[in-house]
Amino acid sequence: MTKDVIALTPEMPDTWALLAGLYAGGPGVDIATAEDGAVIQLCGPGGRPLVSVEAPVLVQVPGEALRLLGSDAAVPFWWTEARASTAVPEAEILAGSVCGRLTSLLGGTIWPPGATTTEVVDVSAVPAPADGQPAVDVLTDSTAVVLIDRPVVALTSWLSAVLRATSSAGRALQIVTPPHVRLSLPARTTLAQIPNRWVVQDPDCGYYDGLSGAVLRWQNGTFAPALTTDGRPAVAEAFADVSPSTEHQFVVAFRTVRPADEHLLLGRALETAWKALTGAPPAGWGTAEPVSLPWSPRQLTDLARDRAPEPTQVIAVGHPDRPAMATMRVIRTAAGVEEDIRLTLGYRADEIPPLATVEALAETLVTDHGLVTMLTSLRRARHDLTTPSRLEAPPVPQSLTLGSDDVAAIGLTHARRPPVDVRPAQFGPGARPALHYPLGDGTDPGAWTTLQHLTAHLRAAPGTAR
Structure with a gap:
């Protein structure tokens, strides 16, 4: 079993601060490295790993400590994480001492608060290892x-x-x-x-x-x-054994494809959707949590180009006053560069999700960002966007948008006449338009039946793959 202790410091843990933390185990502790030097392991007798200390991460995005730990910290701050093996009781105290020494030298706070200590931990009596290490229990x-x-x-x-x-x-x-x-x-x-x-x-x-x-x-x-x-x-x-949530999550899942040229800037479609639904761009992005970097489509594009032809998976978060989070996967395809995005926004019981803006957003994404498909839905779930270990209601479809390529492949006449009480809005050039199908207000589960009939009709078009 592992126990996490995290130091949140206003200054970067330099070499001397880290050494002071690592000597919390006294002379009985050996030091090893893992993950190409990104992780320092404190080991007891026989090389048994007791604590793993991750490389400090500079977090420049407000609200991340509050979102993940429930204890806020003013940005920018350094996030240093220590993981202790609780197979050895002394290891948890050692992790607390490592982080406690960092905050004593640099200021800041520790999570959990009760883990704070600066004492030297005697690990000389720790039993020799089995074959464990604190990453996997x-x-x-x-x-x-x-x-x-x-x-x-x-x-x-x-x-x-x-x-x-x-x-x-x-x-x-x-x-x-x-x-x-x-x-x-x-x-x-x-x-x-x-x-x-x-x-x-x-x-x-x-x-x-x-x-x-x-x-x-x-x-x-x-x-x-x-x-x-x-x-x-x-x-x-x-x-x-739960009661239905009175809060909501609004989910916008969409896919875009743009030509792969030197002018392409990734993340702009996501930024457009974020602004349309919240009034502001994303606050930050990164490849892991905590999300550490201020929002920058240029840096995101550079990362994807460096990783190409391998796909790139990134996370984006919003400002603390409006819970919002997105995952985006960037892949290179025969058609160009594809961005597969899932943006989720949280709303309290007394707040109204921005359903009225969806049609205008769909048109903008079609016109300016190469939208392929978009499905929006509403679900009754926690507005902070976390998932508890309890039954939650499934999402209810609110709208479906098909880009011009899909409409052309299906056939405009067929696509405009579904066997359901839905009249699509048409965007773009009359000869090659996109279609937006409103499915309701996201509260009627019958919208799933409507969506199933609609998609079955679209797949049944002459020349469409079954």
Whole structure:
């Protein structure tokens, strides 16, 4: 099991500050490196890893500490994360001492507050290692299990590295948390992908899947659903025993394609959507959480070009007064450069999502940004955009937009006459327009049936792939 301690400091932890932290274990601690030097490990007798200290990250985006830890810090600040193996009791104190010494020298705060200490920790009596290290708590032939206890499980650079390692080894990643823990949107997307899983501890049933509610048992080296006598997965009572949320999340999922030339600037379509829906551009972007860089389409474009032809996955966040987060995947295709974007905005019970702006946004994206498709939806869920280990309502479709290429492939006459009570709006040149289909206000689940009939009609067009 691992225990996280995080130092938030106004100054960068330089070499001397880091050395002061690393000597919290006294002469009995050895130092090693991992991840090409980006991680420093404090090791006990026999080389047993006790604490891993990540390279400090400069966070220049307001609200990230509050979003992920519940304790705010004035930007810019340095985020230094230490992970301790709780298989050894002294390791947790050692992690607190490492971070405590950093804040003593540099100022700032520690999360969790109770972890603060500057004492030297005697690790000379720590038993020799098994084969563990503090990144993964249980490793089997099929699964890597990580235990996490923090307010929000985020897609940190460390977790991304664990995910890459488990995926390349053909293993599933399973994260085990107490029931009060929530997932950030990027972490939820990652754990929703098969074969990964979010495992929630429960005093009544033992464990359950935090996204589906299925009761889980440790079977053959992995957490798997426990079946009832009729062969169906059992559902945890804690997962289903909830009241519907009065808050909302508005989801705008769209895809654009632009020619791959030297004038292309990525992120502009996302910025356009963000401004249309919130009145301001994104606050920051990055490849992991916490999101650390001020919003810059130019820097985003440079990163994607450096990584090409490999795809680039980035995260964007909004200003603290308007919860908003997007994931964007940039890939090179035969048609050009594709941006696959999912923007989610949160609204309290007394706030009205900006549904009235969607049609105008769709037209702008078609005209200026090469929109291929866009689907908007509304769901009753937490306005802070985190996912609890409880049942949440599925999204309800609000509109569908098809770009001019798809409309041309389907045939304009066929696309304009769906067998449902929907009349599409037409954008762009009359000879080659895009179509926008309004599906309702996002509150009637019957919109799913309407969308299914509409998409079936569009796929049935002469010459369209079935």
